[in-house]
Amino acid sequence: MDFLIFQVPMLTVQAVLDGLLLGILFALIAYGMALQWGVMNIINIAQGDLVILGGYIAYFMYLYGIHPAWGVIVSPIIMYFVGVIIYKLVINKVVDRDLFISILATFGISILFMQLMNFAFGADVVLANSGYGTTMLFDNSVTLPNSKIFSAFISIVFAIGLVIYMKKSKLGRAIRATAQNARAAKILGVDTEKVYAATFGINAALCGVAGALISITFTIHPYMGLPYTIRSFMIVIVAGLGNLPGVAMSGMGLGVFEEFADYILGTEFRIGSVFLLLVLILVYRRFKLSKKREYLK
Amino acid sequence: MNKNIILYAAILIFGIAAPFVFPAFKVQLSILCILIILAITWNVQGGEMGYNTFGNILFYGLGMYLCASVQVGMFFPLAEWTEGGGEKTFVHTPAQFFQGFAVGLAVAAIVPAIVAGLIGYSILGLRGHYFAICTLGLGVAAGEISGGIEIIGAGQGFTTPPFPKVGSLEARGEFFYFCSFAVLRLIIFLSLKIELLKLETSSRDK
Known part of the structure; x- marks a missing residue:
């Protein structure tokens, strides 16, 4: 094996740390997807585009001289309302329908968002410079940008905050009740329509936070959304719906996989390897289940 | 049935006459x-079989690259062609162009079918939305990966050989219009065959 990563052991540490920090961010996006999939039975292909839109909010704050880290607070607030508007315009019409209809509808929203962002913000790859500097570890042989540590920390804070909110608050309990049985929740006086709108809004807000963090840590581009959707879908199907520790673990696993794929296959195959991994996971699970005469539900 | 025959005859006549009636729109008509x-x-796949796919672009792209690669590779070194400005260094004679194109078309029909067979064996067991997302993944993966192959x-x-x-x-x-139109006729013919086959099978089952 003449790959650089196997010749320099420190690169392995670098890849693992980078991957873990990146994976926490993926897990946050996947958490939003799992939430709305579980509550509304909708797979949102526009998930990644909501992330990128959230990223542009932080980027524009940066352009106007506000530190982009404030985007972590501003972006979810704006994105919450964007989410509610999308729900009112499109999603409420597909919520009780077949899952494939929701995929088609959100695929349409995704393409629309991509084109609108390309039209409004231009096709340049941009980033919001946080100026956080870097941390050097192990005799300067491992470099970690502080922005990555910051984004992982904020992701964890938001994820824990949401878990507590879902457990303790009235709306959180209503969301969980609707997820368990929408009809029973309705009979007991829960306004499921509002719950759905709030769920979609919360998901969009999570995407907003993740987007702001991505614009600080990495780069954003109007067409970069789909890989984030695929990653979060993959994380959710590997972890299983409603399994939060699983989402965090598989998110970090995916992050590490990506970093290694980057070093071994080359950056040009990084995204391709993520998509292929999705196909491989689905095929593996299909063959595993077909032995028991079952299929993926 | 008679109505259908008139309709198909009308489409055939329109198809043959179209490039002469609308000479400025030949490229658009080919794309149509x-x-x-x-x-x-x-x-056939989403409607008749119920396998909603987002990944047909994989076979479309495979066909494009295979046809162009065969057309170039049969006569010139492919790597030098794609390195940049290959179409200026190497020039196809008319015979080479059409010979390469014909072989390329055949390869572009056969190889994706084999690939579809292999992929289908693995993923046709997936249902509903899992199949949809899996094919979406395949389609985008194909695009990403082909963007990395030198x-x-x-x-x-890839600059295709000039006409x-x-x-x-x-x-x-x-x-190119008549090539596209011929393939369209073939596909309509085949899809009608599939329809008839389905009718026959369903009447036999009754």
């Missing part, structure tokens, strides 16, 4: 034919 082909084939031009793309100087200036548009 190709889009109809894509829609019919999607209907010999087919990577992200820079040789035969016939009038209109020859290129007419040639």
